[in-house]
Amino acid sequence: MARRKEALTGSLGDTDLRLLRIYRRVVECGGFSAAEVELNISRAAISMAMSDLETRLGLRLCQRGRSGFALTDEGAEVYAATLQLLAATEGFRTRVNGLHAWLKGELNIGITDNLVTMPEMYITDALSALKERGPEVRINIRMIPPHDIELAVLDGSLHTGVVPALKTLPGLDYLPLYEETSRLYCASGHPLFEAETVSDAALAHCDAVLPAYAQRPEIKAQHEPLRAAASATDREGIAFLILSDRYIGYLPTHYAERWVRDGRMRALAPQTRGYVTRYCAITRKGAPPNRVLESYLEALNALIAS
Structure with a gap:
């Protein structure tokens, strides 16, 4: 019987958010090679970031190789959740900055x-x-x-x-x-x-x-x-x-x-x-x-x- 991988534990930190931002850009660019220019980091660094994220989540996010880049079902779910999380994070930042900008x-x-x-x-x-x-x-x-x-x-x-x-x-x-x-x-x-x-x-x-x-x-x-x-x-x-x-x-x-x-x-x-x-x-x-x-x-x- 295959051993079930451990689910995400602990709190999300800055490192997790950085990996998720890389992942979002890779998905939107359609692969590692195209994301190199957008992220301004090497393909090897992107590959390492994706491996770290998969290890952190305990999920296989994408297929990559000679056949090209493709999301797994879990990868698509994580991408959708990533968009929600990063949007909420940006909304929080905007709202706090707004508090500093307008005083009552x-x-x-x-x-x-x-x-x-x-x-x-x-x-x-x-x-x-x-x-x-x-x-x-x-x-x-x-x-x-x-x-x-x-x-x-x-x-x-x-x-x-x-x-x-x-x-x-x-x-x-x-x-x-x-x-x-x-x-x-x-x-x-x-x-x-x-x-x-x-x-x-x-x-x-x-x-x-x-x-x-x-x-x-x-x-x-x-x-x-x-x-x-x-x-x-x-x-x-x-x-x-x-x-x-x-x-x-x-x-x-x-x-x-x-x-x-x-x-x-x-x-x-x-x-x-x-x-x-x-x-x-x-x-x-x-x-x-x-x-x-x-x-x-x-x-x-x-x-x-x-």
């Missing part, structure tokens, strides 16, 4: 105020790239203080945020974005605007507007010698008070540039009065997978690296 959902992002005038348009350009990749993505921006952004990212109500790097929280990941330079300014109607030199003593006698939000120690040191006469919760509030001609105060150079260009502000003692603030994009560690957020961060990383 929301991106909820919190941003510290007055960063839109930064020369490096990383956030703006990354949002543009995200919208290009997913036209149906809805982008929701909240302009709120840094501490509120951190809390919202931690509790999941925001996907990401942009905050000054004042401290590092263990539950957040940080991506460095910007370095922002700030200078001490006065407006055109202020007594120091026309002064050729500005001494520390002169600055100490002027009313100053100080920020009412957290600052690093080295930034606080820049404000301590000033006479605190007003406060503001954001940079726009500081600008309002400086433009009243009654106060001096620190502003980012990119934000003050419009008024400097128009002759409405000037920087005071720029060689000694200034500091740098570093900004980071933050995300929550261990957050559930989110393709919209991942696509946005990919675009952001690409812009930073370029």
Whole structure:
């Protein structure tokens, strides 16, 4: 009694798919010789691949020899199954690639105020790239203080945020974005605007507007010698008070540039009065997978690296 050959066992792998693709091309070409050109491999390599496939399947797939090439009944069944399998594989690949090509959902992002005038348009350009990749993505921006952004990212109500790097929280990941330079300014109607030199003593006698939000120690040191006469919760509030001609105060150079260009502000003692603030994009560690957020961060990383 003839021994029954063992049926296909185990999972199909890349090697099996490669052999099946060769087999399909051999069948469609009508033999090994014609398939050589299509596959760009030798006839001997094709013959070896067919033998390996027959061994793997435990079936005789075709007759080959002087009489020509012909499929066995089992070979015809395997060919039909091969077409179904490879079509399903290609369909899977196309569908997954389609998921990458078209995004749907929301991106909820919190941003510290007055960063839109930064020369490096990383956030703006990354949002543009995200919208290009997913036209149906809805982008929701909240302009709120840094501490509120951190809390919202931690509790999941925001996907990401942009905050000054004042401290590092263990539950957040940080991506460095910007370095922002700030200078001490006065407006055109202020007594120091026309002064050729500005001494520390002169600055100490002027009313100053100080920020009412957290600052690093080295930034606080820049404000301590000033006479605190007003406060503001954001940079726009500081600008309002400086433009009243009654106060001096620190502003980012990119934000003050419009008024400097128009002759409405000037920087005071720029060689000694200034500091740098570093900004980071933050995300929550261990957050559930989110393709919209991942696509946005990919675009952001690409812009930073370029």
